[in-house]
Amino acid sequence: MKKIAVCNQKGGVGKTATAVNLTAGLSLAEKNVLLVDIDPQANATSGLGVDYRSLDCSIYDCLHEPNMVNNVIIKTKWPRLSVLPSTPDLAGAEIELVEKENREGKLKDILEIINTEYEFGIIDCPPSLGILTVNGLVACDAVIIPIQCEYYALEGLEKLLKTLKAIKNGLNKNLVIEGILLTMFDARLNLAKDVVEDIQKHFPDVVFKTVIPRSVRIAESPSYGKSVIHYRISSRGAQAYLNLTRELLNHA
Secondary structure (H helix, E strand, O other): OEEEEEOOOOOOOOHHHHHHHHHHHHHHOOOOEEEEEOOOOOHHHHHOOOOHHHOOOOHHHHHHOHHHHHHHOEEOOOOOEEEEOOOHHHHHHHHHHHHOOOHHHHHHHHHHHOOOOOOEEEEEOOOOOOHHHHHHHHHOOEEEEEEEOOOOHHHHHHHHHHHHHHHHHHOOOOOEEEEEEEEEEOOOOHHHHHHHHHHHHHOOOOEEEEEEEOOHHHHHHHHHOOOHHHHOOOOHHHHHHHHHHHHHHHHO
């Protein structure tokens, strides 16, 4: 299984939308894919139609008992697409893991158990650089960094790149950046165009060619418990995420 963390410590950059829609795109490309939700907000879980309030077990339980993982994974109604769900209980793990041995490697241990069952694992990390995000970065092979096309984009990116470097030097020597993904692009704004140019100039080798537009359909789809690809495949947002899926598969 190739494990990809979708990560940015800044909220509201399209991180969960990217995790959910990339998972959906890969399943449509006939890849067995697991969405791993390690964000206590559980938006990726509900974004694929799973009601976290009805769950008896979640990834929170797996952090304490990794062998539960096969019982916790939920197959969605879409072929080849499964979820390792989160619940708000996971917020407690930030505190509980502090005392644990190998606290940064708990998610890695869980995913090792199911490593041969999926071709891709997409990890939706919380919008912070706490212990849960560190677990995502230690468990993954590569990182996708979604960045909103706005003024402070580069500032937050520098902080995240320092964190990635520290983890690569210490806890996960194989960690690579799969790509920086520009999101919420509004073609009417000169500022958005400037940000795209700026980031492409700073990071010419790691920016995805696909740019995700600001889209009502992307914003609406979670309320229906669907990815935008399943909700309205003809929309600009869905087509952009399908292009991103193709680009990712071409990397491999």
